[in-house]
Amino acid sequence: MPPTKDIDTAALKAYTPIVISGPSGTGKSTILKRLFEEFPDKFGFSVSHTTRQPRTGEENGREYHFVSKDDFLALVDQKGFIEHASFSGNHYGTSIKTVEEIAEKGRICILDIEMEGVKQVANHPNFPRPRFLFLSPPSMEILETRLRSRATDKEEAILKRLNQAKAEMEFAKSKEAPHDKVVVNDDLDKAYKEVREFIVGADA
Numbered sequence: 001m002p003p004t005k006d007i008d009t010a011a012l013k014a015y016t017p018i019v020i021s022g023p024s025g026t027g028k029s030t031i032l033k034r035l036f037e038e039f040p041d042k043f044g045f046s047v048s049h050t051t052r053q054p055r056t057g058e059e060n061g062r063e064y065h066f067v068s069k070d071d072f073l074a075l076v077d078q079k080g081f082i083e084h085a086s087f088s089g090n091h092y093g094t095s096i097k098t099v100e101e102i103a104e105k106g107r108i109c110i111l112d113i114e115m116e117g118v119k120q121v122a123n124h125p126n127f128p129r130p131r132f133l134f135l136s137p138p139s140m141e142i143l144e145t146r147l148r149s150r151a152t153d154k155e156e157a158i159l160k161r162l163n164q165a166k167a168e169m170e171f172a173k174s175k176e177a178p179h180d181k182v183v184v185n186d187d188l189d190k191a192y193k194e195v196r197e198f199i200v201g202a203d204a
């Protein structure tokens with residue numbers, strides 16, 4: 001097995017990555033879109049690796065790095081991922097190289113990942129600790145309303161997301177949670193202001 005290259009800790013400490021998590025439908029994409037529009041040169045969004053097939057309109061390197069199962073597993077062996085998991089028969093992961101390259105360009109890498117990935121990043125043996133932000137819905141009822149009004153999912157998928165949301169919320173309240181900041185997305189402008197302040201500071 002080829003040796004894993006040293007992690008560029010200097011760049012990652014100068015441009016500390018931000019891990020944003022929270023139940024599906026909480027508003028992560030909405031808030032990040034606004035942040036990237038306000039600061040077009042400051043951030044890089046971490047593009048994950050996946051073994052799933054590209055969907056129509058998806059481009060390799062933009063939505064995902066599309067790789068074969070063998071290549072994915074080889075990268076796992078080389079300890080090339082900060083976090084990885086399987087969902088419905090496909091592998092997904094964030095490679096160390098992807099995150100490093102963003103920091104080396106002088107940008108703050110934003111990782112939008114789910115609970116199991118957050119745990120892996122927080123417990124990674126040699127990856128420098130990122131900053132962790134949890135975006136919470138005001139309540140489970142409001143989350144359900146948002147998921148339904150987004151109208152992108154079928155009933156079964158909505159119920160699955162709500163179940164997963166419960167687990168995410170319980171984890172966020174537990175002692176094990178690594179979050180440095182919890183923002184409740186009740187009023188979008190208020191939540192954006194808090195997220196912005198956590199990420200770029202009050203003076204930006």
Ligand SMILES: Nc1ncnc2c1ncn2[C@@H]1O[C@H](COP(=O)(O)OP(=O)(O)OP(=O)(O)O)[C@@H](O)[C@H]1O
Pocket residue numbers: 022023024025026027028029030031146147149150185186187188189191
């Ligand atoms: N503060 C808010 N008040 C009302 N609606 C909101 C608020 N924030 C986001 N929404 C709406 O909630 C829905 C879900 O938001 P979004 O798609 O950004 O969630 P997400 O956390 O990125 O979900 P996923 O993880 O599934 O991508 C969207 O329709 C969005 O417009």
